[in-house]
Amino acid sequence: MPAQFSNRRKISAKAPPKLSKKQSSKKSIQLQPEDAQIFRGLVFYFLPNNDIAAPRRKRIEKAQEYGALWAREWSADVTHVIVDANLRMSDVEKAIGSDQLKPRHVIVNEKYPPDCIEYQVLLPTHLLKFQVFPGPRRGPEAEGQQPREKSPKAPSEHFNRSKIFATAGAAAKPDNEQEEPAVVTHEPASFAAVEGFGPSITTKKGENEDDELDRIVAEVQATADLPLELEDDSLEPSSSTTASDSEDGQLTRMQEKKHKRSISDVVDPQLGFSCMRKNEGTSKSKNPNLRTIEMLDKMAHYYDRIGDRWRTISYRKAITALKRQTDYIATREQAIGIPGIGERLASKVEEIACTNKLRRLESTVTDPNDPILLLFMGIYQVGLPTASRWIAQGHQSLEDLKSKADLTPNQRIGLDHYDDFLSRIPRSEVMAHADIVRRACSNADAQIQLVVGGSCRRGSADCGDIDLIITKESASLEQIRTILVDTVIPQLFQDGFLQVGLATSRSRSTDRGSKWHGASALPGSQVWRRIDLLFVPWDEFGAALIYFTGNDIFNRSIRLLASRKKMRLNQHGLYGDIMRGEKRERITQGRLLEGRSEERIFEILGLQTQHHLPGGASIRIMAYMGISLESVILGKLVAGAIPRCIALSTIQKRDVVFHICEIDLATEAATAAKNQTTSKWSKGTDQPGLSPHN
DNA sequence: TACCAGTTCAG
DNA sequence: CTGAAC
DNA sequence: GGTA
Ligand SMILES: O=c1ccn([C@H]2C[C@H](O)[C@@H](COP(=O)(O)OP(=O)(O)OP(=O)(O)O)O2)c(=O)[nH]1
Ligand SMILES: [Mg+2]
Secondary structure, three states: OHHHHHOOOOOOOOOOOHHHHHOOOOOOOOOOOHHHOOOOOOEEEEEOOOOOOHHHHHHHHHHHHOOOEEOOOOOOOOOEEEEOOOOOHHHHHHHHOOOOOOOOOEEEEOOHHHHHHHHOOOOOOOOHHHOOOOOOOOOOOOOOOOOOOOOOOOOOOOOOOOOOOEEHHHHHOHHHHOOOOOOOOOOOOOOHHHHHHHHHOEEOOOHHHHHHHHHHHHHHHHHOOOOOOOOOEOOOOOOOOHHHHOOOOOOOOOOOOOOOOOOOOOOOHHHOOEEOOOOOOOOOOOOOOHHHHHHHHHHHHHHHHOOOHHHHHHHHHHHHHHHHOOOOOOOHHHHHOOOOOOHHHHHHHHHHHHHOOOHHHHHOOOOOOHHHHHHHHOOOOOOHHHHHHHHHOOOOOHHHHHHOOOOOHHHHHHHHOHHHHHOOEEHHHHHHHHHHHHHHHHHHOOOEEEEEOHHHHOOEOEEOOEEEEEEEOOOOHHHHHHHHHHHHHHHHHHOOOEEEEEEOOOOOOOOOOOEEEEEEOOOOOOOOEEEEEEEEOHHHHHHHHHHHHOOHHHHHHHHHHHHHOOOEEOOOOEEEOOOEOOOOOEOOOOEEEEOOOHHHHHHHOOOOOEEEOOOOOEEEEEEEEOOOOOEEEEOOOOOOOOOOOEEEEEEEEOOEEEEEEEEOOHHHHOOOHHHHHHHHHHHOOOOOOOOOOO
């Protein structure tokens, strides 16, 4: 029955002759101009291959208009299989036959044709958005097949309970290669620090929880591939070259930092701190698995490039795990024993060890455009899809983009300030920007409080942008936003400080909006800096601090922890009674448990925030802030005035260095009560001492 | 086979 | 809704 | 991709 009205499409003469049979036309298709026929020469086989359903019929007609031939029956001429969204690879195999599917066949979902038409170009077929997923219904053959690089969602992974935690002694040893003996460079203490406190310290809560978060964080961290140390904060001028090398454009996604100073984390053995992450191959240390790591890293990069998020994460995690190995991993068995490395990766590890190459990597098209892709993705507001599209359209340089590509207003700004936005901002400059904004806020409303967030708050010596949290006691979001949007921001523009607004919530009709992103420049400077303002109602201050202090890895970790406890954590607060149904859907929105107090949120999540050290000292670890968990709020241990919002100090004990990042939360506030920091924190019940800090 | 954070803003 | 960003 |  479909037959009747199925054929509509007339094939133009120029099309490959073979396939023509199928079409007779009934309601001929209006072909687009020749040069618009991006599908010319291609033969599409739809699945289901009929035009009964109106939407599909529409897609088929459209594809034909753009030059595609519709194969009404499976034939050797088919080049593309266009699969309905609700079908999976198993259905494809069933319908066509695994033996008929060849590697040359491109199997994509229904979004492919319309997208290509929209962009007037044949898009890369491997993009994740076009992939046909292996269905939930996978038969025994499941794995085997893999027509193209289909990678769908996939199964998942879990924590790495690896040996992230090593004792101080252990940590100390491998770590020696850290040259610069004298300078104890900063080293991020890491998550483990927290765990370390456990043993010899009195903690308020059970340690299981912390341990759990540690594990989660460790996992996520690995996952994001941080070279293991996120930022090395430190104010020290040490010999390192600091930021100078930092920009190689790219980033934004997970990327490697070039210098990985290793980690040595440290802890005072006497105190029983164990520390974690041993370092791994630092720049100089020759890791026995270097070759393997390199290859896997290329694979990771490849998957990253095609947008396969989870697979990329898994590769990075495996790489991180491998870096921690002190022995050469040459066999599958050996590799599979490492958390984060499963059967498939283990096989790859073995293949690399034996043959010194990886076939899968070679089959992977090493796109010559890769450097360009990275270049484009370095533009603010340009991600993988956009960069790929531009390359597909033939653009090869930033100049091409400037003159020929169609850019959104923000992309053009990003392009015009390519270097500005990619360069790191010295901490002192971040503070200078913050001071200007703070002053403007004060002029508008003396009660407004401004806290520097982001990497600056975590103590980094240089930052990617300026993150500012703006709130006011007892104020609502509306009140705060009004002051900023109506008064402060206009004034800052007038002062010549703000240069442009990039995301200002102007699109959402009325007055919603909780953030303001733009660019600013110091007086006399030509360099534009990205500046992000977060408007926070007083009741959400604590949650906002956690969120905006980050880092991102830490946030994902703690949020994951919350969800495991049937809670939900976001920038507004911690919610309970969350019910989740099938795949991500939240059945209950939950009820607010806490939003104002940062410490209360940690507490509710079961994370200890205070630790008593022998000798009466007290230390407060905001779990996990800072360099991902490494930030610490110090009580008595560190005397002296704590700078505005953050203070860093490095305490050296014996042969280990304990890098401490003090985040002054309450302290800032409690300017007065500062002397009793310890007791202050211990209360646990108090409100966060937010401070006027000014 | 499900999960791998949760949200805001532009278009 | 997608893309990009935080 | 790994994990459960
Ligand atoms: O995917 C993300 C990205 C960021 N954030 C939070 C944590 C982060 O610390 C804060 C500010 O974001 P930004 O992108 O500025 O990161 P940063 O930590 O400040 O680092 P950088 O020095 O690159 O600015 O927003 C998230 O929760 N998720
Ligand atoms: Mg930042």
